[in-house]
Amino acid sequence: MYLLDTGVANQAALANVVIRSRLAQVHGFYIPDVVVGELYYGAYWYAHLHQSTRYFDAYDAFFQRYSGSILYGTEETGHIYSAIYAELRSKGQLIQQNDVWIAALARQYGYTIATVDKDFERVSALMVEIW
Numbered sequence: 001m002y003l004l005d006t007g008v009a010n011q012a013a014l015a016n017v018v019i020r021s022r023l024a025q026v027h028g029f030y031i032p033d034v035v036v037g038e039l040y041y042g043a044y045w046y047a048h049l050h051q052s053t054r055y056f057d058a059y060d061a062f063f064q065r066y067s068g069s070i071l072y073g074t075e076e077t078g079h080i081y082s083a084i085y086a087e088l089r090s091k092g093q094l095i096q097q098n099d100v101w102i103a104a105l106a107r108q109y110g111y112t113i114a115t116v117d118k119d120f121e122r123v124s125a126l127m128v129e130i131w
Contacts, residue, residue, distance in 0.1 A: 002029040003071065003106045005099070006038045007116035008131050013039065013062035014055075022114075022131055030071035030111065034101045036063060071105055080104040084123055095119040 004012070009031055011019040023029060043055035063070070073081075081104035088094050095103075096119070103123045106113045112127040113120050120128040 001109070001111045002026055002114045002129070003102065003109075003111040004029055004031050004035060005102055005113055005115040005117075005120070006035045008114045009035045009062070010039055010042070011116070013058045015058070019131060029114065030069050030105075030109075031063075031066060032102045032105050033070055033072045034098045036070060038098055071109070073101065073105060074108075077101070077104050077108055080108050087124065088122060091122075093122045095122055 008019060012023055039055075039059050043053070043059055046055055047053050081100055084103050084107070085094075085097075085100050088100070099119055100123075102113065103120060103126055105111070107123075107126055110127075112129050114129055114131050116131055118130065120126060
Protein backbone atom coordinates (compact mmCIF):
# COMPACT_ATOMS: atom_id res chain seq x y z
CA MET A 1 0.00 0.00 0.00
CA TYR A 2 1.30 3.45 -0.89
CA LEU A 3 0.96 6.88 0.67
CA LEU A 4 1.32 9.67 -1.89
CA ASP A 5 3.43 12.67 -1.04
CA THR A 6 2.51 16.11 -2.37
CA GLY A 7 4.73 15.89 -5.45
CA VAL A 8 3.26 12.59 -6.62
CA ALA A 9 -0.33 13.64 -5.83
CA ASN A 10 0.22 16.91 -7.70
CA GLN A 11 1.52 15.10 -10.78
CA ALA A 12 -1.37 12.64 -10.65
CA ALA A 13 -3.91 15.45 -10.35
CA LEU A 14 -2.33 17.27 -13.28
CA ALA A 15 -2.58 14.10 -15.41
CA ASN A 16 1.12 13.21 -15.61
CA VAL A 17 1.02 10.08 -17.78
CA VAL A 18 3.92 8.33 -16.03
CA ILE A 19 2.53 8.89 -12.52
CA ARG A 20 -1.04 7.97 -13.52
CA SER A 21 0.23 4.78 -15.17
CA ARG A 22 2.17 3.89 -12.04
CA LEU A 23 -0.90 4.48 -9.85
CA ALA A 24 -2.97 2.24 -12.10
CA GLN A 25 -0.50 -0.59 -11.46
CA VAL A 26 -0.38 -0.43 -7.66
CA HIS A 27 -2.71 -2.41 -5.41
CA GLY A 28 -3.82 0.63 -3.47
CA PHE A 29 -2.88 4.04 -2.21
CA TYR A 30 -3.90 6.76 0.19
CA ILE A 31 -3.53 10.52 0.10
CA PRO A 32 -2.60 12.14 3.43
CA ASP A 33 -4.96 14.89 4.57
CA VAL A 34 -2.00 17.29 4.76
CA VAL A 35 -1.42 16.77 1.02
CA VAL A 36 -4.94 18.02 0.35
CA GLY A 37 -4.04 21.22 2.19
CA GLU A 38 -0.70 21.61 0.45
CA LEU A 39 -2.18 21.25 -3.02
CA TYR A 40 -5.04 23.64 -2.38
CA TYR A 41 -2.62 26.12 -0.80
CA GLY A 42 -0.64 26.02 -4.04
CA ALA A 43 -3.82 26.59 -6.04
CA TYR A 44 -4.81 29.57 -3.90
CA TRP A 45 -1.32 31.05 -4.07
CA TYR A 46 -1.21 30.65 -7.86
CA ALA A 47 -4.66 32.25 -8.12
CA HIS A 48 -3.49 35.15 -5.97
CA LEU A 49 -0.37 35.75 -8.06
CA HIS A 50 -1.82 35.16 -11.51
CA GLN A 51 -5.53 35.91 -11.12
CA SER A 52 -6.19 32.39 -12.39
CA THR A 53 -8.03 29.39 -10.99
CA ARG A 54 -6.41 26.87 -13.34
CA TYR A 55 -5.41 24.38 -10.61
CA PHE A 56 -8.70 24.23 -8.73
CA ASP A 57 -10.53 22.15 -11.36
CA ALA A 58 -7.72 19.59 -11.53
CA TYR A 59 -7.50 19.25 -7.76
CA ASP A 60 -11.27 19.20 -7.29
CA ALA A 61 -11.60 16.39 -9.85
CA PHE A 62 -8.69 14.45 -8.34
CA PHE A 63 -9.98 14.62 -4.77
CA GLN A 64 -13.54 13.89 -5.84
CA ARG A 65 -12.34 10.77 -7.66
CA TYR A 66 -10.24 9.62 -4.70
CA SER A 67 -12.22 11.04 -1.78
CA GLY A 68 -12.37 7.60 -0.16
CA SER A 69 -8.58 7.41 -0.31
CA ILE A 70 -7.82 10.38 1.94
CA LEU A 71 -6.07 9.29 5.14
CA TYR A 72 -6.55 11.41 8.26
CA GLY A 73 -4.23 11.67 11.22
CA THR A 74 -5.12 10.52 14.72
CA GLU A 75 -3.73 11.07 18.21
CA GLU A 76 -1.31 8.22 17.52
CA THR A 77 -0.15 10.04 14.39
CA GLY A 78 0.70 13.01 16.60
CA HIS A 79 2.85 10.85 18.85
CA ILE A 80 4.69 9.34 15.89
CA TYR A 81 5.10 12.79 14.32
CA SER A 82 6.71 14.04 17.54
CA ALA A 83 9.10 11.10 17.72
CA ILE A 84 10.16 11.54 14.08
CA TYR A 85 10.60 15.29 14.47
CA ALA A 86 12.70 14.87 17.62
CA GLU A 87 14.84 12.22 15.92
CA LEU A 88 15.46 14.39 12.85
CA ARG A 89 16.19 17.45 14.97
CA SER A 90 18.70 15.54 17.10
CA LYS A 91 20.53 14.50 13.93
CA GLY A 92 20.35 18.00 12.44
CA GLN A 93 18.48 16.60 9.42
CA LEU A 94 15.12 18.35 9.50
CA ILE A 95 12.65 18.03 6.66
CA GLN A 96 9.55 20.11 5.97
CA GLN A 97 6.93 19.94 8.72
CA ASN A 98 4.21 18.60 6.44
CA ASP A 99 6.58 15.86 5.27
CA VAL A 100 7.02 14.82 8.91
CA TRP A 101 3.21 14.41 9.14
CA ILE A 102 3.25 12.31 5.96
CA ALA A 103 6.10 10.20 7.35
CA ALA A 104 4.18 9.72 10.60
CA LEU A 105 1.12 8.41 8.76
CA ALA A 106 3.29 6.09 6.67
CA ARG A 107 5.04 4.70 9.73
CA GLN A 108 1.77 4.36 11.66
CA TYR A 109 0.10 2.26 8.97
CA GLY A 110 3.17 0.59 7.49
CA TYR A 111 2.69 2.20 4.06
CA THR A 112 5.39 3.01 1.52
CA ILE A 113 5.73 6.68 0.66
CA ALA A 114 5.56 7.36 -3.07
CA THR A 115 7.61 10.51 -3.59
CA VAL A 116 9.57 12.49 -6.16
CA ASP A 117 12.27 13.64 -3.74
CA LYS A 118 14.73 12.07 -1.31
CA ASP A 119 13.88 13.98 1.89
CA PHE A 120 11.93 11.07 3.33
CA GLU A 121 15.04 8.88 3.22
CA ARG A 122 16.28 10.79 6.30
CA VAL A 123 13.53 9.22 8.38
CA SER A 124 14.39 5.86 9.93
CA ALA A 125 12.08 2.84 9.81
CA LEU A 126 10.24 4.22 6.77
CA MET A 127 9.64 2.61 3.40
CA VAL A 128 10.23 5.11 0.60
CA GLU A 129 9.98 4.71 -3.14
CA ILE A 130 11.14 7.42 -5.54
CA TRP A 131 8.70 7.74 -8.43
